Structure formats: C-alpha cells, structure tokens
Amino acid sequence: MACRTTAGAADYLVAGLTMLEYRGYDSAGLAVSAADGSTAVFRTTQRVNALHDLAKAWGGPSLGGIGIGHTRWATHGGVRVANAHPHQDCLRRLSVVHNGIIDNAPHLRAELQQLGHVFQSDVDSEVICHLVEDALATTGDLLEAVNRTVQQLTGSWAIVVLDGETRRMVAAAHRSPLLVAHSDRGMFLASDVSAIADWVDEFHILDDGDVVEVSDELVWLRDGVAVDAPDPIASPTQASGRRLDAGDHMASEIDEQPEAAARVLNDIGSLIANGALWRGLGLPRFDRLRVVACGTSLNAGQVIGAGLSRLGGLAHSVVVASEAAGSVIEPGTLTLAISQSGETADVLRAIDESPIGTPVLALVNNAHSTLARKVGSVLVCPAGPEVGVAATKTFVCQVLMGAGLVISALVASGRMSQTTARALVDDLAQTPERLAAAADSARLALPGVIEDVRNANGFIFLGRGAAVPYAAEGALKLKELTYRWAEAYPAGELKHGPLALVEDGTPVVVVDDADPRLVGNIAEVSARGGRILTIGQPGSRIEVPLSKHSPCGPLEAVVPLQLLALNLAADLGFDVDKPRNLAKSVTVD
Template sequence: MCGIIACVGADSTVPTLLNGLQNLEYRGYDSAGVAVENGSGLSVYKRAGSVSDVRDELSQMTDDGDVGIGHTRWSTHGPPTDVNAHPHTDEDDEVAVVHNGVIDNYQSLRAELEDRGVEFTSDTDTEVVPHLFSEHLEHCPDAETAFRRTVEALDGSYAIAAVVDGEEAVYAARNGTPLVVGVDDDSYYLASDVPAFLEYTQDVVFLEDEDVAVVRPGDVATLSVNGEPIDREVEHVDWDPQETGKGAYEHFMLKEIHTQPTALTQTLEGRLDVDEETVDLEGFPPGTFEGYDDVQFVACGTSYHAALYGSKLLDDVGIDSTAYRANEYDTSSSPASEDSLVVAVTQSGETADTLTAMRHAADAGATTAAVTNVVGSTAARNADHTLFIRAGPEIGVAATKTFTSQVVSLTLLSRRLAEDFPDAEPREDFDELAAALRQLPEDVETVLDGSEAARLADRYVNDEAFFFIGRNLGFPVAMEGALKFKEITYQHAEGFTSGRLKHGPLAMVTPSTPLFALVTGRHNEKTLTNAKEAKSRGAPIVLVTADPEEHDDLADEALRIPETHPALEGLLANVQLQLLSYHAADMLGRSIDKPRNLAKSVTVE
C-alpha cells in the first residue's frame, strides 16, 4: 500500500528521498510528496500523480537539508488530489507528517480539533496528526514528549513519520503497519519496507507495534509510548542491493520470472540432502511438531494458492489439513484449537488479513508458524516458528518467484511434518521427490529457455475470456494462472478445478474463450474429459503438459514442461502461465509492474 521513506544525516536529502520513493513505487500509489527541514523552515512539495511529477517540481527547489520525509499515497480517505497527498502539515507549517494505515478515531479527533478552531484542508484521516502534534508542542517540554502524547490519542493501524521545524530529527511510531529503520555509518533511514534504502545499508532495526522511535544524526532511540527505553537490536538483511534493480529486463516481473532458478536454489540450499533423503529446516529439529491433530493454512491471494498446494501435499502424507483464506478465517466454522498448527503463508509478513488470522489462532491456543520472505516482519516476529523462503526481494506487484519458493518451502515442510505427526505416512517415493527438487532450478531454466508462451499470447490476447483448469495439485496452479492473467492484463480470467467447469462455467465457453488445461501430476482423466467438452463447444484448447504429443487430437496448442516428479509438475506449469500473462500484458501495453488498483503489500484490511 502506501510507502514511507525518511532520512537523517544523508548528504543530499531530497535526492535520497526521491530515490527511496521510486524504490517504493511497487507498493502502488496515486500521489507523492516530500518534506524537508532545511534550517529555515519546512519545505513541502506534493502532488497527485507519479514520483517523476514530484521530481520535476523539486528540480526547481534550492533548499535542502539534513532531515526529510517522503510518501507515496494509496487513497483511502479522500480522492487522489494534490491537497490529499502527503505530507500533511499543521496550520503554521511547523509540523509535517506522513502516515500509512487507517486512524479509526480520526472523525472524533477532527471534531474536537475543529471545535477548538483548527481548520482542515484535506479529506484525509492523516491530517489530525500534525494538528494534534502542533497542539502538544505548545504544552510539552520537548518534541519527543509531544509526539508520544499525539500517538497516545490515536486508535487504529498506523506507521507515522514526522518532522518539526527547528528539530534535526524524525519522529516515528508504528502500530499494525510496518516501519523499519536503516542504520548506516553516518546516516539513518526509515521506511515502510527495506528495499526503499537497501542500496545505502543492509543493517536494520525493525520497529514493533506501539514502538516510538526518534531518529537523530548518529542516534536512534526506541521508546514505548510512555517514554520507557526499549532495546531493539540491529539486524542484517542478507539481500543483494542489485536485486532491487531491473538490470537488463524491461520489467521487474520479467526479471523475477527469470530469476526463479536462483531463488529456488536459495530456498533449497542447506536444507535438502538428496543422498541421505533428509530435510533439515533451521529451527525445526525432530519432534518440533509432535502432538498436533491438524494443520490449518491461512493466506491471501497468491500466497493462498501456495497454501492450497501445501495443503494437498499434506493430504498426500495423511495429515489432516485445510487452507483458509485469511480474510474469512475468523468467521470459519472450523476454528483453531490448542491441538492445531496454524501456518501463515505471507510473502511480506505484513499482510493485514493474515496477521489478524494469526492472532485469532493464537487466541484460540493454537501454535502458529509463518512461511515468509522477510526477516524481521511482523509475521516472523509473532509466530511461534518461522520458515523463511529466501527468495530475495520481489518488486513486481504480481508475485512470481515468491510463489514457487513458497511452494518448495512447503514441500520441505511437508516432509518435516510427516516425520513428526503420529498418524502421518511419509512418502515412500521421497528419494524421487528429493532428486526432482534438486533438479527443479534447472527444469525451470529449461521452461524459460524454450517457452512458446509469447507466441500463444499473441494468438489469443484479444479473446474475450480465459479459463484455466486443473485437478489436485493442478487446481491451485490453475487458480494462480488465472489470478496472474487478470492482475496484469485486466482481461477476464477464471481458474477452476476441472470438474467445476460443467457446473455453470461451461455456459460461458465460446470460440473466444481459450481454455488452458493443466495435465500435470496425477488424476488427469477429468481434466482431459472437461477439456474435450469445452472443445466440442468451440473453445481453443491449450494443454500444459510434459507430453503434448499424447493428446494431439485434443490440443490446439501446448505449453511443454520437462518431465519431473508429479508433485512438482504444477510448479513448472506455473512458470509457463507466468510467461503467458506477462507477454499478453506487454502486448496490451499494460502497466505490468504496477497494475491498476493493486498494491504489493496489503497492510490494511
């Protein structure tokens, strides 16, 4: 969603802020702005539109300073206008504030402020913060105390960064929305996500809920809202700064599709011993998962499809498991208990719905585990156990390499769970699966080198709708394939389990609705039967399979995948569908890395 960047002590504050804002564009936004404390007042520049629009205005700016904040806004309260863009200031331009999240009690706070004569200029919930801060500055002994008093008055989710005229400091707080401090030798950074400042430093301090931070040149003080010091350790994020650039690729999404072999190698490294047929997951020694009756996955979007894949892998080894959409979990008729292991799958570790589901599970007495990509994320800190997928930073809004790394991580976890759950039956063919996992990065490279997805995209891109079907492990891949297609092409696409096609969706099948059938893994009979039914209604049929020649009479086209273990064929099929979506979107001229209305990290429910 919205993005925050701040810096203290940087040589050139404005260029640093703008660079950070550009690094955060992947989160999705509709306006941008910066505020700088320049020694003679606060300079604020903001407008609806892109970061480049703000950069054009700032090119005329002569004032710079050592302290500044910046923001990319995703509209919630009020439309995307210049006035509603962040930063927001008080009436005297003494305080400037940027904010992610939602302040639940802003209406009552605004009414109280207006009763005291304060005039508001925007429609946002954020504007109450600088006005409150300004009022407290009049009565508190220092800006730190005034900021803490301001934060005390707020209800809801927020990450806030503020600057004050005459103060060489950034004041920050978080509650339910991520905020991280970057620590360098001579300067400090503060952002909603590490990639904002990754090129400057990889040493970070992750703020936790209800933390207040005061960032000054040469110092970061972390406090409670009551002013009590809190010790937050500096951690090192092992991400290559070059991974946050596009390199020679036209889009981040294409780069991330093509770097999946590297991401998978990182996911598997040190965890899989093919010769010994063992899985070693750091922090999960034998016996970690003894005594549980069932596994419940909670996730959203692409991560939900990975969770669904993981649930089916557990079904294969006799473990009772269910994948829930996190935003429906607390309404489920099958709540967690102290005998449940609840596994949250979340790329960012900050997905609001998933964090809420984790809290719901913990309140019910369940043990929680997080499968995530981000060290220090809220999910990683709150979970009883954490498994990092180690995919590296993903900038494109449409998840690609993180999906494959999530599924491979869950495949390894399924082995660990099968060894601990009392009634589970570990795979008899694990030797074959382990060998296939070791081969998987090379198999993905084979798909990337020989894919016909661009040609097929060109053939079908102007059709009316796109259907994807699969069965068993092919079903979550069909769902994911359809999601990717609609996310970045804006074309109608749906994914179904094969048998569902004739229970309604078949009515929509025409010669302008190509059907992509995943003939992967086992249990393909119904998939083939349903593809034949669609073909008889005129639908073009594209098979995604390791053996297209076997179905020459059915397929109009095919996307070939290498032969591998049935549990992994779906992942190779997924890479083909990622490429299909990418090339179709590129031909349609879509904004591939920043699709309309979508954000990378959904931090507000």
C-alpha cells in the same frame, strides 16, 4: 521514509522511495528542510522519479539534509495531489507521513473541525497532523505531542512527524512496520530495510506502541516510558540497490525461477528426507494443517496443503486470512502462515486472533518481517528481492519450501519412510531444469497464443486435482496484469454454473496434467465455441512436460501461466511491474 543527514535529503529520499515504490505508487511526496527555516513540500500523482524533477526545479532557499517522504497506495480519498503525503497542519509547521489506516479518523476529523482545524485532503492520515498540532500547543514538546496523539488513534500506523520550526523528528509505530538506522551518513527511517540497505550496516525495529525521537541520539519511548533502543539487527547485503537496474523486473524474476528453486533445494535438500528440517523448528507433532494466507501465497498454500493430504493422508484447510476470524481450530492443528513480505496485515491480524497456544509456523521471504518476529518458528524462503508487484519466484520458492516441510514432517512423525522421502527429494531436484524447459517451450508458443486472445474480454482457467491451484494462480496473474476478468475452477465444476460464461471464442486455459477426466471437460467447452488453450502434455497448445508424482503437483505449469499474463499485458501496453490499483506489500486490512 525519513532521513537526517548533513545534506541532500531529497536525493536520499527519492532513492529510498524508489525502492519502496512496490508498496504503492498512486502518488508520492517529500517534505524537506530549507535553509531559511521553512519546509519545502513536493507532491505528485506520477511515479517517484517525478519528485526528483520537482526538487531539482525548486527555486526557493537551498534544501537541507532533513526530510520525510512517502509513496502511497490509496485507501482513503482518490488519487490526486491534495491526497498525497506528506500532509501538514494548519500552520504548515508540521509535516507527517503515514502508512496504515486510522480507523477512527472520521470521528477525530469531526472533532478537529469543530475546534477550527481546516483539512486540505480526504485522507485519514491528515488527522494526525492536526492532533499533533493541538498537543504541541499544549505540551511544547514534539515527542510528548506525538506520544499523546497515538494514544487517541485506533487502527494501524507507521508515522514520522517533522517539525519544520525546530527540525525535530519523531516516529511511532503500531501494527505497521517501521525501522530506524544510524550510520556515518546520518539517521534513516523506512518501512523496509531494502530502502536504506546501501547506507547502513544495522537497524532497530519499532515494536507496537513505540515512539522514537530521531536526532543525533535515539530517544525511545515504549508505552510512554523511556527505554533503551532494542538490539540492532545486521542489515542485508547491498545487492538490492543494484536490482533496480534490471529494467523489466517481472520478466527478469520469471527468468530467475530456476536459480531461485535451486537455491531453496540447496538450502534444505539435505534436511528433508531425514526429518531434520522439521525437527529443527521445535514444533509439536500435528495431525492437521491450517494454512492462512492471501493472494498468490494462498495459492501456494493450496499446493502445500494438498501435498500433505496426498502424501500423508492428513487433513488440511486453507483459510483466506481476511476471513479467518472465528474459524475453529481443532486440537492437533498446525497453522502455517504464508506471506511474501511478512507484513500482510490480514495474515498478521489472523495470527493475533488465533487462540493462545496454537502452534504457528511462518513461511516468509523476509527474516526480519513482522510476521517472522511475531511467531515462534519461521521458514525463510531464499527467493531474494522481488520487485515486480505480481509474485512469481516467491510463489515457486514457497511451494518448494512447503513441499520440503511436508515431507520432512511426515518422516519425523513416522508417517513416511526415508526411502520414499528420498525418492520425492530426487524428484524435487529436477525442478530447476523443468522450470527452465517450461519457459523455453512457452516462449516458442506464446506469440501465436497472444495473437488469438488479444481481444478477449475474459478467460476461464481449469484444472483437476493437483492442477487446480495452478489454474487459480494463472487466473490471478492474468487479472493482475491485463485487467481482464479471469476465473479459475476445478474442471468438474464447469457444468455446475461456469459453463454459462463460455461463448464463441472465450479463451479457456487448461492445465492439462493428463487427468483422463479432462477430456470430457474440454469437449464440453469446445461444443460451446470456447477457444481451448491447453498447457501440458504432448499435443497441447503449449507443450510442457508436467510432473506426475511431484509433491508439488505440476509446478512447471506456473511458468507458461506467468508468461501468458506478462506477454498479453505487454502487448496491451500495460506496466507489468506496477499494475494499477495494486501494491506488493499489503500493510492494511
């Protein structure tokens, strides 16, 4: 993030970085102009709010209104102050913040060291400072120096360079999000508009290859040629700034799931059974679906794809985005790219590498994200801001939006009658009430469950059929929040290897949607001393009526699975909103 204001840059930067902390919180830092022409640098391996105390304790010249800041998710180099951004050149004149990965950093570092540059960190980003330093010595112009520098880089970057001597500021972007905005408060740059939404009414997005000088006016270069700034985009409402006052974000976001589900259904409910939702996307008829996603979005894609096959008899495949390279796309295939942030680097790369002409539909929670701008057709989930790093309500919204898409597409193509579709939509309409009931049931049962599993080192999650993706999502949530190993399997796979993991007391969480085959699988676990924790039908440890005929499968099961992970992590003393080693928006691949 960066700002050019009349005063108080540190305050703006800390406030904005707090909103961006979900992108990484291994370390954070600021570089702020000072009254004597120097640049004050503050860095910490604590959370962003520690920067406020560091700036407040500053005993040097008064701090000005120009500065840059960063909150880091470590890719290169360990978590230590020397590796925190901003980084500086040898003369301490230039300060740089960088999102992304510089793939050719080792080669560039070696060349720069041979030229006499001294590095202070282990991170790839520091090469940018020294490259700009060399180019500036030759050109005498910061804009041209940054433009020359990015031509030497390979990888991904959103860069802001601050020249402490001239107070000039230049930004550049390639395969990493960056936007710039102007208001009566000043100029602002950020990787996500939520960081600056309280201060601006509109913003411009940098495209790949753009280099922009941020002063009273924007000087915009595209591929080295001066162009007009792109058309501005209206900033979202300012509610996101107040969202941080909620305290325990993940718990609040789990509670918001019935409301979020109702919002999705209110938006698209009338467009499903008549096929209007699908027809409005302007996409060709398809005969098979290819889902590309990562993490929780991958599990949502599993639900959506299985629903299509179950309801319409159409083939589907689910591709882990980071492994999508080289996958064969058959004629008549629609690619559904799912990303909560719309900035997931693995998904973006997979779309870039898809054959030209392949129809792609994006399912995102951010209408202005890179993924949404990259493809021709977009469905936006109205989940609202999600601050907790572990996805909850965005998963529910993705599944519901995907189910509506599937039904609408089947109706529009004549593969499903409107009568059948209306019955399915009526079932979906019960989702908010079912989610709320599932939360109530889980909260009653969980204290005893937590007591039983507190000391367990690992968990197995099982399901059958439509319940399998939910078992996978439950295992993922437990890993993310409790740092215990957790593996999910189709229950029928137990006897093909995973049963070897079961010993006396091993917790085995079963999403029990009354599939008759589960009885034998549960018996196999019990015979080996496993601790059975069923979620579902009457008699389960956590009784939650699970949908039998919903196009989403047993969606209600996700709530007790989320709450199990949340409550166990809290009991163990872990930060449920910011689990270790993770970031919500994964912008590197």
